[in-house]
Amino acid sequence: MNPADSAPATTRRFHRLDISGPAFWARDFAARDEVFARLRAEPGLTWHAPAPAVFPHSEPGFWAVTRQRDIAHISRHPDLFTSGLGISMDPMPVELQRPTTFFLTMDPPQHTRYRRLISAAFTPKQVRRIESQIRANAAEIVDEFLADLRGERPVDLVDSLSRKLPMRTVSDMIGIDRADRETVAYAAEAMFGSTDEEYASLEDRADFFMSQFTILHSAGTELAARRRRAPRDDLMSAIVAAEVDGHRLTDEEIGAFMVLLASAGNDTTKQTTSHGFKALIDYPAQREWLLEDPAARLGGAVEEFIRWATPVVHFARHAVTDTEVAGTRVRAGEKLVLFYCSANRDEAALDAPHIFDLTRDPNPHFGFGGGGAHFCLGAWLARMQLRLLFHELLPRIPEVVLGDPEYVHSDFVHGIKRMPVRRAGSDPRSR
Template identity: 50%
Template sequence: MTVTAHTPPAASAGRPYDPVDLSSRAFWAGTADQREASFAQLREARPLSWHPPVEDALMPDADDPGFWAVTRHADIVEVSRNSEVFLSGKGVLFENVPEELLEASQSFLAMDPPRHTLIRKVVHAAFTPRQVRRIEDSIRANARDIVTELRAAGSGVDFVSHCAKELPVRTLADMVGIPDSERHAVADAADAMVSWGDPEYLDGRNPLEVLFSSQMYLHQVALGLAAERRDNPGDDLFSSLVHAEVEGARLTDAEIAAFFVLLAVAGNDTTRQTTSHAIKALTDHPEQRAWLTASFDDRIGGAVEEFIRWASPVMTFRRTAATDYVLGGQQIAAGEKVVMFYSSGNRDTAVFDRPDLLDLGRDPNPHLGFGGGGRHFCLGAHVARAQLRAIIGELLTQLPDLAAGEPSFVAGNFIHAVRRMPVTW
C-alpha cells in the first residue's frame, strides 16, 4: 500500500510535489513493507521526485521548499561519490539545522573538504592496527558475556534491552575508556539523539530539550575523558585521538567532543538495529538459518552483508547541491536538498535479484548499509561487521532454539530502530 499524501496546497516555485508521500509522520510510522511499496512506485516511474518538507519538523523553517528524493541505487551511489556537487556541510538530515550547531552534533559527517579531509585523517590515524586488534578481541569477549547473561535472564525477555543494545555500548566503552558508571548514561544519551521524534520515547518531554541536554552530556563526558587522557594516556582510542597528529594538526576539544557524539550515535545504530532485524529474519526464514549454521565460519561474512541490506539500519541521509546538476535525467538546482533513501536502494531490482527475499548467500551484494561510497563511507564499518559476526555466532551457538516475537519500532525517518522484541528459547 502507499500511504496517503499530506501534500500542502502550495507547491515550491511552481513545481508540484509528488503525490507519493515521503514526508509525513504517518508514512514513517508505517511498516517497512508499506514504505517499500511507495519506494517501488517511485523507482519505477519517478526515481527523482520532489517532496514537501518533513511534517512536524524539530526546527520548522518557513523558507524550506522541500527536497528531492533519490530512490534508485545507481543515483544514490552517484550522489554519494560526487562530493564536489553534493555537499554535506549544510547538514545530513532532512531538517535544516543552524550551521553553528551542525558540527557539535554531526562532526565530520556535516563537513566538506578540505576540513572534512583533515579531520577524518586525524580520526583515522587513531584507528591503528593495534587498536583494531584490541577492539576485535574485546568484541568477541563481550559478545560471549552478553549472550551468557541473556540466557541467565530467561526465555521471554526483551531482546533489545538484554542483548542488541549491549554489544555496541560495551564496545564503545572499551574503545574510548568510558567508566562503567557512565556507560549506560552515555547509551541513553545516544538513544535520545535519534529518538527525539518518537512520541513514546519523549513521553511528553520537549524534543529540543531532550536533544540538547543529551548532546551537552555527551560533550561533557568527552571533554572529561580528553583532559584525563592528555595527562594520563592509556591503551584506548581516546588516548590515541587526543595525541593523533596529521600534517601538524591535532583535534581541538570541540572537535573531539563532536566526534564523540558521532561515535556514540553511529557506533550504536548499525550493530544494535541489524542484530535485532537479523534475529527476526532468522526466525522467519528457518531455511536460511539452517544454511548459515551448516557452515557458519565460511558463511557468516556474506550473511552479515545480507543482514545489513535487509535491515537498512540507517534509512536516509541528505546532501545539498552546490551547483545546478542533472541527476538521473532530472535537473537539480543549486541549493536544493537531495535525500538518499538507502532502504529503497537496497531493494532496487535493477541491482538485486529478488530483493524482497532474504538470501544469506547473496553475491555480489553491493548494499548501501554503510553509504554509497565516496568520502563519507562509514569509518567504523569493520567494527560493525566484527560485532555482528561475534554476536550472531554466540546467539546461534549458545541459544540454538532462539526465536523472535513481533518487534515494535521507533517511528522516525532516520534510523530503522527496533524499540522492543521478545525472544524465547
C-alpha cells in the first residue's frame, strides 16, 4: 500500500496527471485515453483534485477508478459503495442531483423498488408497440436524411439523423405533444452537455441547468396528471398505473423519471449513432463486412458501436465504510469516480481495445455501466433503436465524406455536437 493512501484526504497529494480540469476534457478521446492508459498501468487507484464547481463545496478530491475489474467490483457492491451521496464527478449537492437523476442516486432496497415500478410498465404489449413505432420512425428518418444528402450542401449528421430517433421514441412512448418536442429535446441535450460553454458560461451554468431541468420535470408532472385524469393506451398511462408491493409513483417522481428518460435516454443513443456512423465511414472494411449479412451481424455490431462511443464517461460512488480497492485504502465518505471511457479501452479486459472491430466476441464493454443494481434500465431500448436505425440506413446510404466533428466539451458525455456529411463527388466548396 502506498503510504500516501493512508493520509487524510485534505492533505493527500494529488496525482501528477490532471484529469479534473477543463483543459483535460477539451482534448480528444484518444489523447485523454493516453492519460487513462498511464493511470490503468499504475498500481492501485489514483487521487485527483475536485473538478471545477458551480456550487459551494468542501470536497477534498476523488479516487479515479480506471480498470474494468475495479469498476465491476464497486458497481456490484452497493453495500460498500453508495450512490445515495451523489453520482457526479463534479461537486454538486446531492439534493440537486437526486431530482435530476431519479433512482440513480438510490441504493437497494429503495432503488430496487423504483426500478421494479418502472419495469412493470414495460409489458410485452408495450414493448411490441414501441418496436413497431421505432421501426416506422427509423424508416421515415432515414428517408429524410437521404433526401437531405441529395442536396449540394453538406448536412449536419447530428441534426439530420442522430438526434431524431431517440427523441421521437421518447416522445411517442410517453405522449409528448409534437408542438413541445423541440423544446423538450433542447432541454435534454443542454442538461446532458451543460458543461459546454456553448450552452452556458461557468457563472451561469447552475441557473441554466436548473431552468432546463424545470422544463423537463414540468413536462413529466403535467403529462402524468393528465394521464391520471384521462388514461390512454400508452406508456405514461402504464407508468401512472404501475404498482409494486402497494407502491405507486407520485407525479413528482414521474417528473424526475421524465428528466432521466429525456436526457439520458435521448442523448446516449444520439451520441452512439453519431460515433457509430463515423466509425463505419472511417473503417470501410468493417462496413463492407457488416453489409455482407446485416441481419445476422447487426446485433454484435451495435455492441461495438456502444463500446466505441462510450457516450457516458463516468458515474461516481462514495465509500460507505473504510475499505480497500485494488490495494488502495479508501476511507468512508470518499468519492470514487468510475471512468467507463477508460474501462472500454482496458487492455486487461479487451483484446486490441483501440481497434474498431465489429467481429469482437465476446465484447464485455461497460457502455451500460459496470453491472450490478445500476446496470442501465434502458439498455434494451437503446439496442433496439440502434439496430433498427442502422438496419434501415446501411443498405441505402451512398458513399459519403465526413467533415471534422465538433465535440461536446464535457467530462460527462462523449458527444458530437455537429458533424458535416456530404455525398462523395459533391462540390465541397458549397459548404
